[in-house]
Amino acid sequence: MMKVVEGSYAVAHAAMCCSPDVVSAYPITPQTHIVEHLSQLVADGELRAEFLTVDSEFSALSVLVGVSAAGGRSYSSTTSQGLALMYEVLYNVSGMRLPIVMTVANRALSAPLNIWNDQQDSIGARDVGWIQLYSENVQEAVDTTVQAYKIAESLEIMTPVMVCMDGFILTHVYEPVELLDKEQVADFLPPYRPTDILDPQNPKTFGAFADPSTYTEFRYLQYEAHLKALSKIENVAKEYAEVFGRDFGGLLDAYQADDAEIIIVTMGSVVGTIKEAIDGLRAEGTKVGLVKIRSYRPFPAQALMKELKNADVIAVIEKDICVGNEAALLTDIKAAFYNSNLRMPIIGFAAGLGGRDITIKDIRKAVEKASAARKGIESQFEFLTLRKEIL
Amino acid sequence: MQNLLAPGHRACAGCSMPTVIRLVLDAAGTNTIVVSPTSCLEVTTTPFPESAWVVPWIHSLFENASAVASGVEVMMKRQCKDTNVLVIGGDGSTFDIGMGSNSGMFERGHKVAYICYDNEAYMNTGVQRSGSTPFCAHTTTTPAGELSLGNPRPKKDMPAIALAHGVPYVATASVAYPVDLRKKVERALQTQGPSYIQVNAPCITGWTFDAGTTIEIARLAVETGLWPLFEYVNGELTEVKKIRRIKLVDEYLKVQGRYKHLYKMPGGAEILRSIQDIADKNIAMYKLVD
Amino acid sequence: MIKAGELVKPGSTQITKTGAWRTFAPAVEHNKCIKCSLCEIYCPESCIHQESGLFVPDLAYCKGCGICSHECPSKAIIMVLEEK
Numbered sequence: 001m002m003k004v005v006e007g008s009y010a011v012a013h014a015a016m017c018c019s020p021d022v023v024s025a026y027p028i029t030p031q032t033h034i035v036e037h038l039s040q041l042v043a044d045g046e047l048r049a050e051f052l053t054v055d056s057e058f059s060a061l062s063v064l065v066g067v068s069a070a071g072g073r074s075y076s077s078t079t080s081q082g083l084a085l086m087y088e089v090l091y092n093v094s095g096m097r098l099p100i101v102m103t104v105a106n107r108a109l110s111a112p113l114n115i116w117n118d119q120q121d122s123i124g125a126r127d128v129g130w131i132q133l134y135s136e137n138v139q140e141a142v143d144t145t146v147q148a149y150k151i152a153e154s155l156e157i158m159t160p161v162m163v164c165m166d167g168f169i170l171t172h173v174y175e176p177v178e179l180l181d182k183e184q185v186a187d188f189l190p191p192y193r194p195t196d197i198l199d200p201q202n203p204k205t206f207g208a209f210a211d212p213s214t215y216t217e218f219r220y221l222q223y224e225a226h227l228k229a230l231s232k233i234e235n236v237a238k239e240y241a242e243v244f245g246r247d248f249g250g251l252l253d254a255y256q257a258d259d260a261e262i263i264i265v266t267m268g269s270v271v272g273t274i275k276e277a278i279d280g281l282r283a284e285g286t287k288v289g290l291v292k293i294r295s296y297r298p299f300p301a302q303a304l305m306k307e308l309k310n311a312d313v314i315a316v317i318e319k320d321i322c323v324g325n326e327a328a329l330l331t332d333i334k335a336a337f338y339n340s341n342l343r344m345p346i347i348g349f350a351a352g353l354g355g356r357d358i359t360i361k362d363i364r365k366a367v368e369k370a371s372a373a374r375k376g377i378e379s380q381f382e383f384l385t386l387r388k389e390i391l
Numbered sequence: 392m393q394n395l396l397a398p399g400h401r402a403c404a405g406c407s408m409p410t411v412i413r414l415v416l417d418a419a420g421t422n423t424i425v426v427s428p429t430s431c432l433e434v435t436t437t438p439f440p441e442s443a444w445v446v447p448w449i450h451s452l453f454e455n456a457s458a459v460a461s462g463v464e465v466m467m468k469r470q471c472k473d474t475n476v477l478v479i480g481g482d483g484s485t486f487d488i489g490m491g492s493n494s495g496m497f498e499r500g501h502k503v504a505y506i507c508y509d510n511e512a513y514m515n516t517g518v519q520r521s522g523s524t525p526f527c528a529h530t531t532t533t534p535a536g537e538l539s540l541g542n543p544r545p546k547k548d549m550p551a552i553a554l555a556h557g558v559p560y561v562a563t564a565s566v567a568y569p570v571d572l573r574k575k576v577e578r579a580l581q582t583q584g585p586s587y588i589q590v591n592a593p594c595i596t597g598w599t600f601d602a603g604t605t606i607e608i609a610r611l612a613v614e615t616g617l618w619p620l621f622e623y624v625n626g627e628l629t630e631v632k633k634i635r636r637i638k639l640v641d642e643y644l645k646v647q648g649r650y651k652h653l654y655k656m657p658g659g660a661e662i663l664r665s666i667q668d669i670a671d672k673n674i675a676m677y678k679l680v681d
Numbered sequence: 682m683i684k685a686g687e688l689v690k691p692g693s694t695q696i697t698k699t700g701a702w703r704t705f706a707p708a709v710e711h712n713k714c715i716k717c718s719l720c721e722i723y724c725p726e727s728c729i730h731q732e733s734g735l736f737v738p739d740l741a742y743c744k745g746c747g748i749c750s751h752e753c754p755s756k757a758i759i760m761v762l763e764e765k
């Protein structure tokens with residue numbers, strides 16, 4: 001049913017359609033509306049789940065460890081400081097192979113305190129062993145939520161998933177969204193049936209400690225599950241498209257990339273602005289294209305190379321910064337190229353930090369710089385809009 | 392006695408913690424799920440690929456056992472299972488780092504029996520002070536020295552903190568009093584809502600006492616009045632274990648390495664008197680002697 | 682074979698015979714035993730069992746801590762240095 005709703009409501013509604021047993025979350029801007037909507041859905045009896053209010057994000061995710069190990073489907077949502085507070089639990093969840101799904105309403109990290117959007121929070125958690133899927137718009141966040149459970153819970157994967165959506169930009173926007181039908185979701189998403197749960201009839205020990213003789217193998221298995229997830233994510237997206245008629249891509253999606261000389265790579269809601277900029281640039285004869293990364297973890301190196309192989313230059317625009325080096329997506333893409341035969345300049349831009357708008361003008365500037373880099377790269381990495389006058 | 396903790400675990404010879412676990416599980420039975428925080432208990436009972444636990448058991452982190460147990464309990468309720476959900480954890484996670492998560496679990500009223508085996512320091516990491524370490528005990532982070540007589544602060548009153556949350560069943564127990572401990576675990580498990588039992592559990596490595604005397608040390612803690620055995624039901628003091636022949640704290644302190652500096656250093660005698668005062672206060676407050 | 686990632690089976694520490702840690706071993710004089718079962722209750726290794734009415738330590742696991750001996754009210758258990 002198509003309805004104009006707030007992004008947070010749409011995502012809460014999607015989580016409801018996945019019939020979690022337990023929801024546990026802690027309020028933090030701009031994720032708050034998601035948990036408020038879920039609380040209301042529970043209070044109204046629409047969502048027959050337990051909603052646990054907790055003392056912190058750390059406890060919210062810890063509660064879900066217990067729920068998941070006891071065989072329940074669970075959901076949480078957080079952002080920024082809340083995700084940072086969960087850091088220790090994030091590793092624990094993936095290491096214990098608990099298929100929890102969590103929405104991250106991407107926001108900047110303090111200090112200085114800033115409640116607006118960038119993607120530093122989930123990028124900071126890129127190595128915690130969770131699958132990370134980024135959404136371009138509210139509808140994609142909705143659809144990805146359902147796909148996330150299917151990916152996470154499949155027995156060969158058993159890995160938690162973060163569904164990342166840009167805070168405010170997507171959580172607070174009102175737009176027409178195709179809300180899901182619970183029954184249709186139930187047909188698509190089978191009930192959670194893990195092989196091992198906390199059960200006195202069949203007692204098992206969860207979370208034993210592993211010494212150097214076995215720890216590596218635990219990590220290897222997680223690594224292998226992510227490799228398997230590469231095709232799983234693709235397949236689930238296809239399957240979803242067949243049933244629900246919507247397709248936002250699997251590991252990634254491309255726009256005007258086939259014949260593009262300059263290809264922009266990015267993640268999240270800025271994709272919309274970039275597409276608009278591309279349409280303008282194309283009309284003027286500049287052959288620009290876009291590759292949107294949907295799955296940042298696992299990183300789709302091979303799929304990406306296929307999309308980028310005919311370009312002359314790559315421009316990476318991302319909403320994070322790895323202080324002390326450059327930025328995360330840029331580094332990952334360059335690493336993917338290194339051992340291939342492909343050689344082209346790759347230039348990176350940190351943009352949209354702490355909620356700064358990324359305008360079509362900014363995108364054009366990035367494209368100009370990328371275009372110039374074809375003749376020789378001046379700097380590999382820049383802040384796209386730096387207010388030098390206040391430095 | 393049912394043996395729900397298998398032998399072959401790696402606890403030190405003379406450690407009281409496995410006995411606490413055995414007694415708790417004996418009272419709880421097999422229809423039980425245990426959640427444990429990081430601690431000596433966790434590393435000594437679950438070295439992968441082995442586990443001493445005969446009942447289902449989960450360890451997540453040092454400071455989240457209560458939150459994990461909340462999740463487990465909610466799932467049991469949802470599936471209409473009457474499985475006991477227990478936390479068995481050390482004093483470090485209970486008194487200090489897990490306080491937020493404990494507070495949340497108590498406040499939400501989950502039917503979880505929280506058992507703290509209290510060895511009065513962070514033993515797993517090598518005997519550092521915790522909020523439970525008693526006044527003037529030596530630990531590796533409150534060492535005795537020229538300027539120090541050991542831990543400068545009194546033991547945190549965790550049962551009072553549980554009571555302040557309205558926890559309907561709060562008790563202290565001791566590994567030296569197995570009948571009392573088992574009875575209290577049974578009562579905790581019958582409680583509709585959270586319960587908290589703090590069990591005195593001497594650590595041979597951290598407290599340093601003679602081999603074989605673990606239980607005797609625990610008994611002395613009770614007999615001196617330093618570890619009163621009490622029980623609160625719905626906030627009311629309902630039971631106190633009377634002491635037939637009260638002993639001076641000296642009998643308890645002089646046999647433990649963690650207090651030996653008090654017998655050698657200037658100012659030690661005064662401290663010993665103030666530790667006796669702590670016991671005397673307990674004796675008066677709980678009317679430990681008839 | 683150890684399979685990483687697999688959950689651990691209940692009670693499986695039994696494969697580790699902690700008796701190797703021991704210096705002193707408990708010797709039970711059964712005629713003195715009053716069957717109070719305190720040794721069984723207090724044993725941290727769960728290694729004292731009743732066998733046809735007698736309390737016997739399982740030396741495969743006994744770490745020789747001496748708690749049973751110290752707590753025995755009838756002094757029926759003595760710790761003896763083990764010749765190895």
Ligand SMILES: Cc1ncc(C[n+]2csc(CCOP(=O)(O)OP(=O)(O)O)c2C)c(N)n1
Pocket residue numbers: 429430431432453454480481482483484485510511512513514515516521
């Ligand atoms: C967040 C975190 N901080 C510190 C540690 C290190 N650590 C592991 S166990 C432990 C002490 C445990 O003390 P307690 O809870 O009293 O149990 P005990 O080992 O004494 O039985 C510490 C400090 C940890 N695992 N996690």
Ligand SMILES: [Mg+2]
Pocket residue numbers: 481482483509510511512513514521
């Ligand atoms: Mg301790």
